[in-house]
Amino acid sequence: MKPVATAAPAQPGRDWATFGGADEQHYSPLDQINLTNVKRLGMAWSLDLDDGPNAMTAPIAVDGIVYFTTGYSVIHAVDARTGKPLWRYDPHAPEVAGKKMRAAWGSRGIAYAHGKVFTGTIDGRLIAVDAKTGVEAWSVQTLPKDDASYITGAPWIAGDKVVIGFGGADFGPVRGYITAYNISSGKKAWRFFLVPGDPAKKDGEASDKAMEMAAKTWTGQWWKYGGGGTAWNAMAYDPKRRLLFVGTGNGTPWNQKIRSPGGGDNLFLCSIVAIDVDTGEYRWHYQENPGETWDFNSAMDVELATLTIDGKPRDVVMHAPKNGFYYIIDRDTGKLLSAKNFKPVNWATGIDMKTGRPMETPWARFPNGKAVMLSPAYVGAHAAESMSYSPKTGLTYIPAYEVPKVYVDPPNLKDWTFKPGQVINNGIGAPPPDMVPPPGKAELLAWDPVKQRKVWSVPQLGMRTGGATATGGDLVFQGQADGLFKAFDGRNGKELWRFDIQNGAQAHPITYLVDGKQYVTVMASWRGTGPTGRKPDFDYYTTKRRVITFALDGTGKLPPAAPLTPIADDLAFVVDPKLADAGKGLFAAHCASCHGPTTLSGGAAPDLKRAGAPLNYDAFASVLHDGLLVPRGMPRFEEFTPAQIASLQHYIRQQARVALANDGKTSAAVDREARRVDAGH
Template sequence: MRLGVAVLAGAAAIAAFAAGSSPPAGALPVPGRDWAGFGGPAEQHYSPLDQIDEGNVGRLGLVWSHDIDGGPNAASAPVAVDGVVYFAVGYSVIHAVDAATGKLLWRYDPQAPQRAGRKMRSAWGIRGIAYAQGRIFTGTIDGRLIALDAKTGALAWSVQTIDPGDAAYITGAPWIAGNKVVIGFGGGDFGPVRGRVTAYDIASGKEAWRFYTVPGDPAKPDHAASDPVMAMAAKTWDKGSWRWGGGGTVWNAMAYDAKLDRIYIGTGNGTPWNRKIRSPGGGDNLFLCAIIALDAKTGRYIWHYQVNPGETWDYNAAMDIELAELDIGGRMRSVILHAPKNGFFYVIDRLTGKLISAEKFVPVNWATRIDTASGRPVETPWARFPGGKPVVIFPSPVGAHSAEAMAYSPRTRLAYIPANDQARVYLDAPDLPAWGFKPGQVINNGIGAAPPGMVLPPGKSALLAWDPVAQKAAWRVPQTGQRTGGITATGGDLIFQGQANGQLTAFAARTGKPLWRFDTQNGVQAQPITYMAGNRQYLTVMASWRAMGPSGRVPEYDYYTTRRRVLTFSLGGKAVLPPPAPVTPIADDPAFRVDPALAAAGKGLFAAHCAICHGPAGNSGGAAPDLRRAGAPLNLEAFTSVLHDGLLVERGMPRFEDLSPAEIAGLQHYIRQQARTALAAGGSPQAAARIAQEARRLHADQ
């Protein structure tokens, strides 16, 4: 085993910390034994552990499972330190369990849904947590950053890091950067939100620094004219663009570079997406869709690299930022590896922010190439849908690579990407001249709906191994469905990944050959983690699918009977899961008469308010109920109590107090209409394909 190297690295890290300050309370995570943050021990989603390897992975078995009851989402990445696994479910409900047995040690519920209000209409829950200095850190949908005592679950401190009254919310993981914890937020699709990150002192929760990612109102102190960074950014926007918020939220990945004491943040799309509204005079719109290097101690700007100048397609640079040391041209370079939504794989110099290379890793037609001299894309003539006319663009807003974690193995020197291949029709929204945020809107991004009959083929997904030096694929494994799960690489030359079809798989890291599989009985979108407890290597993953279902089948995962679980494996594990429960039948009342006019009105309301969680045309992926199977829509009074009165807020169902009785009735009739359609289809493959196609047409990017 090569564990000794990892232990020495952990000792070096402890010594380095001691040289700078007094030791913190609580266990220090040991790189190679523990997994303390979203990015893993070295911001690579890689562990050097090799007790489980290519030769013995066939003996990997389930040790324990823990059924989850904490709201709709369980697609978060756990952390594991000193023999304890910590994970978040639903709206940041934190659990601590014994890594060897699965015994629950404590549970903390921040009561986020009760405080979130309208923010619940946009967000799904938390995607990751962090450990440092004996504390567990999580963000919440209502905008708090919370620190808990890792031994007891007691609240250490809590700060409100965003304005409770705006559209922002937190779903991303906090990031540990030295003695600070850094947090961003999302929400740029839902209101006039201005992106930023804030760093807090780990011990006290006191704010250390804040960095805004886009310009703001010049009249306000947080956009001082004397700030040279904001002044530089403002020159790339139209005057007055700040009224729309700008976007550029840091809603997902970051990376801490201990070697340089820097934090790299990845920013999101503009608010709204369409630059013709946001900044009609053009411009790069800094710092949208960019990686920004900041001094971890002070938040001082160091450099930026903008992936998509003048972003207009919802192409984020908020995907994983992997850190690596690569031999490029006979010289070792400290680099960032980045595979954002736009379909190019980037290798960027960490010291300077200069582009080294970039190549397409999926089909792309918005740009022909990235010019290495300038670092800028060479866009195609149709990329910005000139004249506002419909254009098919690859990739779609889902992205060539989305929020599911990629990985890099320093052993194989390959990056591993959960890659997607799908398109979207882009055109201007019809209200472009008078665009604005409207009361009660869910998403109004300035992009129009695809014309009738313009239906795109279903998307595809794959596990892709990519050589970042040669900038070409090493191997590719096609997978089920339009999206696939997060990835972890190990020193045993293994790649662990869950998929939409419920299979947790170990692949040979050098060839992509599947070596082991386990049926989790649910889709797996979350990244697995691996760690040591005692002298035994474990693998833990959360099984809960939150996107569209894995195929054209109807139903997909049943919210009511499919269990959402934390699963832990080790060599020689003998535990088994109980058999899956039967699927909940379509609910119906033969006496109910569907009013076609009401159903037609409800169709638009469903697409605007409900589809983001319950799936296009009711085809839920399983993280939220398939409303065709729900009892409440059979009874208008019960349905009203859920929608209007907020009966199920604690379970993660938002309150829609602004819906009128007529609108609620329209939604009821539309859901009943969809239930009748599904009953009439009888589960035939042809009908299922037709329903799935309609779902994609209505909401292709959800």
């Protein structure tokens, strides 16, 4: 009998099909590009992008096609060899979202499985698109349409299911959960709530028993605040154990004195939760911040590895969340194996290995209404920018930060309520005028997870930087806030190669094979708010957002960067100081999260001092009140009164005059004020 021919298995690392790659390590075994030849790396092709506010998405690559999103989950498919567009799918998310669209950040990632590309949308849909044609295969509404929840994170593939979480816990009463759907049909398989709801109601979901346990750790009437605990970023799937490990977010509001006034651990906030993929049942959890009150998200990368600990191989979860500690957790039991701070920490002195709980300092919870400056803070010692782990070097590469911030209770703590339309509903007060955090610092940090020690670090410009990707060629690729894309020696941090991509890159790059040739793709599109530290900063109007791909001996070149848009002004416009002062607070509450504190934008959204609309009241009102630019990612604020619109106009004009007086440069006073405002939102 003639043997049946079978297809050879794909070479490991040929494709990059999900957000973090195999084991969510942000690592590829490919070594065609390596320490000895990386200097030959050159641009193979680039593609300019023009969909919405940014393109911070992490791309994926399968069978010679690169997929990525721009703006609000607009999926593109391009030929990986040439960058030639193949198809484009637009879910029209801003138009569907309507009033719900207040988080103007776009998609951070997508996933591929079984011939489909998956994306979530700002209006709460999970969508499957045929990978060959770009035709929608199915779509489900996974979030309520009437609350502050939204999706910017990637879907996660777990066997025959695609799992989606969401964000929104900073914006209003939101209760976190994740939902699993059948990849083929889009039929809902199960839902797991991550914080308990109203005890008087039953959810009828797989996590009911877990929620009964969790409810014992909450006090007061927390369900009126939603609770938070959203899984807005990272998960990881272990096919051997059929377990999904979920990183959960902060409480809603952040301040525990409001949402759970009697204290309690508040499960499952800021935790790693292990869930049975087949049934949606709870298996175990490890809570990194019991009773969290700082926005110490645990939604950062959840990475899986086998490490030799005490002479024995252990399958572990590796986690470096916002709170500054690096955790090694047993995958079978959830037992903490080790923990040590990887950045300076002053909210705790360490982790008690007997209990697994942090040993908090007396001032950590800003008692008696006294303001404290904590490090790290809500920006995090590590945030959403991806870290990577190389099984070859045994090191984790972390985009790490030092950004102290001020915490204090708001006035009239007991009377605090959500403010509809406010950007950040965190329950934290404004910092005292004399408490101004120092400028933030960023670095690429190489950390040994077994020995729990720093191996090397590379200081970087600004207070945020880009995600990292490690390869079998002992390289670490990373984009940065200064517009440079670099390759480092993974063993010692030596810079080996750089390319000016003319824009910051926060999403991690990917690498893959096509026709036996290794490529590296990065999205040149900065999404951070506030100044990047680059001089001059990126200009939303002239800085190109691009997808750029590199290969050995590539010869492509980018055109020269466009000049900076001048600061707009009208000498006939008279700034009313009282109106400008009223606009200052309004801007901080509604506008700063995108346009930067005191209008110091980093290029992800317009620097409004350079915008034309604020020069003319009617034009400005058409954008703010009427939603003229909703398709471009600018939310509609129809609740703003004419007086409020005028106050914002006068505040922006005032900031423009200050900048013009300083020749367009940031004055020390403005920079100090920006840090103070940012310290308390």
